[in-house]
Amino acid sequence: MSGSGDDGQRATDGRTAAGPGxxxxxRPRSAEADTAILTATRxxxxxxxxxxLTIAEVAARAGVAKTTLYxxxxxxxDLVVDAMAELFSHLEVxxxxxxxxxxxxxxxxxxxxxxxxxxxxxxxxxxxxADRDASxxxxxxxxxxxxxxxxxxxxxxxxxARGEVxxxxxxxxxxxxxxxxxxxxxxxKGEPVDEAYLTRFVSVLLAGVAQLRMSGGI
Amino acid sequence: MSGSGDDGQRATDGRTAAGPGxxxxxRPRSAEADTAILTATRxxxxxxxxxxLTIAEVAARAGVAKTTLYxxxxxxxDLVVDAMAELFSHLEVxxxxxxxxxxxxxxxxxxxxxxxxxxxxxxxxxxxxADRDASxxxxxxxxxxxxxxxxxxxxxxxxxARGEVxxxxxxxxxxxxxxxxxxxxxxxKGEPVDEAYLTRFVSVLLAGVAQLRMSGGI
Amino acid sequence: MSGSGDDGQRATDGRTAAGPGxxxxxRPRSAEADTAILTATRxxxxxxxxxxLTIAEVAARAGVAKTTLYxxxxxxxDLVVDAMAELFSHLEVxxxxxxxxxxxxxxxxxxxxxxxxxxxxxxxxxxxxADRDASxxxxxxxxxxxxxxxxxxxxxxxxxARGEVxxxxxxxxxxxxxxxxxxxxxxxKGEPVDEAYLTRFVSVLLAGVAQLRMSGGI
Amino acid sequence: MSGSGDDGQRATDGRTAAGPGxxxxxRPRSAEADTAILTATRxxxxxxxxxxLTIAEVAARAGVAKTTLYxxxxxxxDLVVDAMAELFSHLEVxxxxxxxxxxxxxxxxxxxxxxxxxxxxxxxxxxxxADRDASxxxxxxxxxxxxxxxxxxxxxxxxxARGEVxxxxxxxxxxxxxxxxxxxxxxxKGEPVDEAYLTRFVSVLLAGVAQLRMSGGI
DNA sequence: CAGTAATCGAGACGGTACGTCGTGTCTTATA
DNA sequence: TATAAGACACGACGTACCGTCTCGATTACTG
Numbered sequence: 001m002s003g004s005g006d007d008g009q010r011a012t013d014g015r016t017a018a019g020p021g022x023x024x025x026x027r028p029r030s031a032e033a034d035t036a037i038l039t040a041t042r043x044x045x046x047x048x049x050x051x052x053l054t055i056a057e058v059a060a061r062a063g064v065a066k067t068t069l070y071x072x073x074x075x076x077x078d079l080v081v082d083a084m085a086e087l088f089s090h091l092e093v094x095x096x097x098x099x100x101x102x103x104x105x106x107x108x109x110x111x112x113x114x115x116x117x118x119x120x121x122x123x124x125x126x127x128x129x130a131d132r133d134a135s136x137x138x139x140x141x142x143x144x145x146x147x148x149x150x151x152x153x154x155x156x157x158x159x160x161a162r163g164e165v166x167x168x169x170x171x172x173x174x175x176x177x178x179x180x181x182x183x184x185x186x187x188x189k190g191e192p193v194d195e196a197y198l199t200r201f202v203s204v205l206l207a208g209v210a211q212l213r214m215s216g217g218i
Numbered sequence: 219m220s221g222s223g224d225d226g227q228r229a230t231d232g233r234t235a236a237g238p239g240x241x242x243x244x245r246p247r248s249a250e251a252d253t254a255i256l257t258a259t260r261x262x263x264x265x266x267x268x269x270x271l272t273i274a275e276v277a278a279r280a281g282v283a284k285t286t287l288y289x290x291x292x293x294x295x296d297l298v299v300d301a302m303a304e305l306f307s308h309l310e311v312x313x314x315x316x317x318x319x320x321x322x323x324x325x326x327x328x329x330x331x332x333x334x335x336x337x338x339x340x341x342x343x344x345x346x347x348a349d350r351d352a353s354x355x356x357x358x359x360x361x362x363x364x365x366x367x368x369x370x371x372x373x374x375x376x377x378x379a380r381g382e383v384x385x386x387x388x389x390x391x392x393x394x395x396x397x398x399x400x401x402x403x404x405x406x407k408g409e410p411v412d413e414a415y416l417t418r419f420v421s422v423l424l425a426g427v428a429q430l431r432m433s434g435g436i
Numbered sequence: 437m438s439g440s441g442d443d444g445q446r447a448t449d450g451r452t453a454a455g456p457g458x459x460x461x462x463r464p465r466s467a468e469a470d471t472a473i474l475t476a477t478r479x480x481x482x483x484x485x486x487x488x489l490t491i492a493e494v495a496a497r498a499g500v501a502k503t504t505l506y507x508x509x510x511x512x513x514d515l516v517v518d519a520m521a522e523l524f525s526h527l528e529v530x531x532x533x534x535x536x537x538x539x540x541x542x543x544x545x546x547x548x549x550x551x552x553x554x555x556x557x558x559x560x561x562x563x564x565x566a567d568r569d570a571s572x573x574x575x576x577x578x579x580x581x582x583x584x585x586x587x588x589x590x591x592x593x594x595x596x597a598r599g600e601v602x603x604x605x606x607x608x609x610x611x612x613x614x615x616x617x618x619x620x621x622x623x624x625k626g627e628p629v630d631e632a633y634l635t636r637f638v639s640v641l642l643a644g645v646a647q648l649r650m651s652g653g654i
Numbered sequence: 655m656s657g658s659g660d661d662g663q664r665a666t667d668g669r670t671a672a673g674p675g676x677x678x679x680x681r682p683r684s685a686e687a688d689t690a691i692l693t694a695t696r697x698x699x700x701x702x703x704x705x706x707l708t709i710a711e712v713a714a715r716a717g718v719a720k721t722t723l724y725x726x727x728x729x730x731x732d733l734v735v736d737a738m739a740e741l742f743s744h745l746e747v748x749x750x751x752x753x754x755x756x757x758x759x760x761x762x763x764x765x766x767x768x769x770x771x772x773x774x775x776x777x778x779x780x781x782x783x784a785d786r787d788a789s790x791x792x793x794x795x796x797x798x799x800x801x802x803x804x805x806x807x808x809x810x811x812x813x814x815a816r817g818e819v820x821x822x823x824x825x826x827x828x829x830x831x832x833x834x835x836x837x838x839x840x841x842x843k844g845e846p847v848d849e850a851y852l853t854r855f856v857s858v859l860l861a862g863v864a865q866l867r868m869s870g871g872i
Numbered sequence: 873c874a875g876t877a878a879t880c881g882a883g884a885c886g887g888t889a890c891g892t893c894g895t896g897t898c899t900t901a902t903a
Numbered sequence: 904t905a906t907a908a909g910a911c912a913c914g915a916c917g918t919a920c921c922g923t924c925t926c927g928a929t930t931a932c933t934g
Contacts, residue, residue: 026909027899033911049350054889065912070891124346127406131338132267137408145407173418177395180402184394188345188401189363190355200391200430208426212418244878245930251880272920283881288922462883463925469885485786490915501886506917560782563842567774568703573844581843609854612843613835617827619842620834624781625799626791636827636866644862648854680904681903687906708894719907724896 029072036062037069041083046117050125053080077129077136080122085143087113093151099159103202106151107178111193114186124187149175169209177205247290254280255287259301264335268343271298295347295354298340303361305331311369317377321420324369325396329411332404342405367393387427395423465508472498473505477519482553486561489516513565513572516558521579523549529587535595539638542587543614547629550622560623585611605645613641683726690716691723695737700771704779707734731783731790734776739797741767747805753813757856760805761832765847768840778841803829823863831859 040061044053055076059066073079091113094105113119126144130137152171159165181201185193258279262271273294277284291297309331312323331337344362348355370389377383399419403411476497480489491512495502509515527549530541549555562580566573588607595601617637621627694715698707709730713720727733745767748759767773780798784791806825813819835855839847 024901025907026901027911029910050346051350055891056889065914066891067893067913068911071910075891120349124342124349128268128342128346130408131342131405132269141407170418173399173415173422176402176407177399177419177422180398180400180406181391181395182398183402183406184398187349188398189359189394190348197391200388201395204391204395204426204430205422206426207429208422208424211425211429212422242878243932244876245880246932247879273922274920283883284922285882285924286880289879293922460927461881462927463885465884486782487786491917492915495886499886502917503887503919504885507884511917556785560778560785564704564778564782566844567778567841568705577843606854609835609851609858612838613831613855613858616834616836616838616842617831618834620830620837623785624834624837625795625830626784633827636824637831640827640831640862640866641858642862643865644858644860647861647865648858681906683905709896710894719909720896721898721908722906725905729896 030068033062033064033068034072037064037072037079038083038086041079042087042118045080045083045121049121050080053121055079077126077133078139080126081136081139081143084119084122084126087116087119088144088148091148091151093154093158095158099155099162099164100202100206102155102158103206104198106155107182107202108198110148110178111182111186111198114182115192120187123183145179148179152178165210170212174205174209248286251280251282251286252290255282255290255297256301256304259297260305260336263298263301263339267339268298271339273297295344295351296357298344299354299357299361302337302340302344305334305337306362306366309366309369311372311376313376317373317380317382318420318424320373320376321424322416324373325400325420326416328366328396329400329404329416332400333410338405341401363397366397370396383428388430392423392427466504469498469500469504470508473500473508473515474519474522477515478523478554481516481519481557485557486516489557491515513562513569514575516562517572517575517579520555520558520562523552523555524580524584527584527587529590529594531594535591535598535600536638536642538591538594539642540634542591543618543638544634546584546614547618547622547634550618551628556623559619581615584615588614601646606648610641610645684722687716687718687722688726691718691726691733692737692740695733696741696772699734699737699775703775704734707775709733731780731787732793734780735790735793735797738773738776738780741770741773742798742802745802745805747808747812749812753809753816753818754856754860756809756812757860758852760809761836761856762852764802764832765836765840765852768836769846774841777837799833802833806832819864824866828859828863 037058040058041053044058044061048054048057053076055069056066058079059069062069069079073082091106091109094102094109096102096105114123123144126136126140130140149171152175156165156169156171160167182193185191185197255276258276259271262276262279266275271294273287274284276297277287280287287297291300309324309327312320312327314320314323332341341362344354344358348358367389370393374383374387374389378385400411403409403415473494476494477489480494480497484490484493489512491505492502494515495505498505505515509518527542527545530538530545532538532541550559559580562572562576566576585607588611592601592605592607596603618629621629621633691712694712695707698712698715702708702711707730709723710720712733713723716723723733727736745760745763748756748763750756750759768777777798780790780794784794803825806829810819810823810825814821836847839845839851
């Protein structure tokens, strides 16, 4: 689970057995409701897009009352953050034997994710909404964006272990370049990323990163 | 002028003195209204953000009736496209003597634009809305995004003329990398771009591009 | 028309032709909407009762948007006041030749009104709601209750003209006794008023009133 | 006790020490809860009025769970009936030596009751709700309204015993006239009843009743 | 220089989604 | 079995914005 809740119960649900018995009062929240709601959210995002995604319809599709939904999430954006977070939590660095092949495969996973209709509907909308809402931005970054930085870090570490590169690198910049380029291509321009584009992109990127290190800079 | 209008009158308004045929009948549209509306749009985008930008308030701020606004633009998104297009139409490639300096200065202009509150409010929102609306996407790309590709092309041409590079390059990829990286940094993550970040970015980018060409690829 | 409006336009609609031309701006309110809404209100009051009377359903039944309804009346109670006022505005004193017969006939009209399902649904509910809402009470009294006092006054005047009685009487008290008794019987206890009950009631009432005057008191 | 409960347990609760058989199983209902709930109901009626009286708030004020309340009363109206019944159960016919003085004093008690804020909030609301709910109407009449008819009957009997009047009279009509007139004055019109009004009212009423009997009618 | 045809301001209109609130039921752990 | 606590399904609320419409009042070209 992603752990996005803002009220006490959800966050500590079933964790602290040490509690003085004051913890579990009243009817516990339905765990199935969470699953049903997040699934319905993704489905409807794909079907209707962001603007036509209605809280009421999500509730109906999930077989849940609107109230239940509002009890757990303050609004559409926060709900969608959790729904997307589940999708983005499955990315992993693939080991294909070389830095280039690792990068190609991992970036490929990210491309696949960005090409899902639910991602197309949600990601830019979330970023847009977050512009004026600091707490939302924190959630988006904390649950969707920032966790993926580890992919860059791990790929670099693995390349170090193989002896392909050494030292440290500018993970932030590389991360921005990867995510940004693909987001611009797929989400903003709405064009597909094929094998050829992907290969050229990773080539330019790795060449640039390598060159940068040879020059001694960071 | 950007020429986003969908009815005939606006496109030919006051421009072609040639055909006085059956075009101009009845009271002509106020030219000042256009200016006032677009200015009000940008101001309110900066003040309120995308979600709280209201057609009614734009009209009020521009001192214009809602009807007048709807007669010229079909909706909020189309209006904002025109408003943003005016901002993005001022970008130029600066000549600083070398490819690296040219790139640094030009990208710097783009950064400045992305950091404006109206851009922060509008750009991702437009891209998000365009996800489901092909005609909107066409407008966004045609008036805001694609025109900037020429900056990459011209910078490359100038570098060729100087003898720094030769042949052709993958303008599309480079364009995606530049815009995407900055959009991700500034609009999605909401972090500033300082001199150091900018320098590193342009270094990696140009190194990558140069390396790529030496390897014979495109 | 009852003249219940609280905004300027409705009250002065079509009255002041002397206005400086500033009066009629924008689209005028639909007069048919008023009729349709008040009719629908009475119909649904009779069908569903007060508690299950929904603003949304009134609007739907009247073929009107909820917004339109809220633009004209602040809430359910105020709407129902106007709807009832139309019903109560048709009461008249009947001339049957004698004070007793006049009273019998006029009170009979009132009984008929109180036995309508819409009145049963509305009158006590309005009075109940008005308990906490001074402005509502003012409307209820001004448009529904107080105007009927004239019936008592006119009947008394006619009896004076006939020479059956002379001087003045306590209209307020008599009015309370008539309305109150019938409201208690019909609306509170929910029992019908038949010819016999009516005759006894009017007898007791007139006898009391006459006796009171002979004793010289007011 | 009013005995509004609909399950068996409450009726026999703590009263009959006779049969300890199979009645008392599991945890017995708290007797204090009943008191606390009815008191809280009257207090909140006076504070908030009928419309803003909430079951949840009554429970909170009584220090009781909502469940407990619903186990004993089916809804807001039934609860309020019981709460009001307690108030109305204290009315008695006062012996002041003459029929007129008895009536004055007894009606005065009723006036005092009607002028309580909790009565103002509750009585018309109950009657209004009862319009569509036969079982509620039965409760209201059985516990609040009808029991007071005995006041008219007893006052008449006492007057007979004194020799002031003889025979029977139309208790129903007189009861409607008394309650109705005062309800109309106090609850519907929202005006106070002072000594003068009261005296005039009782005068007219008794004169009417007396005259009616002399004429031989009933 | 009157007629015609479009625009303009104002604001009412039919819709739709919103987020909140109250109801009455349910599901827990505890007494 | 009753209780306190609180989650739950349901449905109405009143608000806000949308995009359309209907007015009377301007403005220009046109015949």
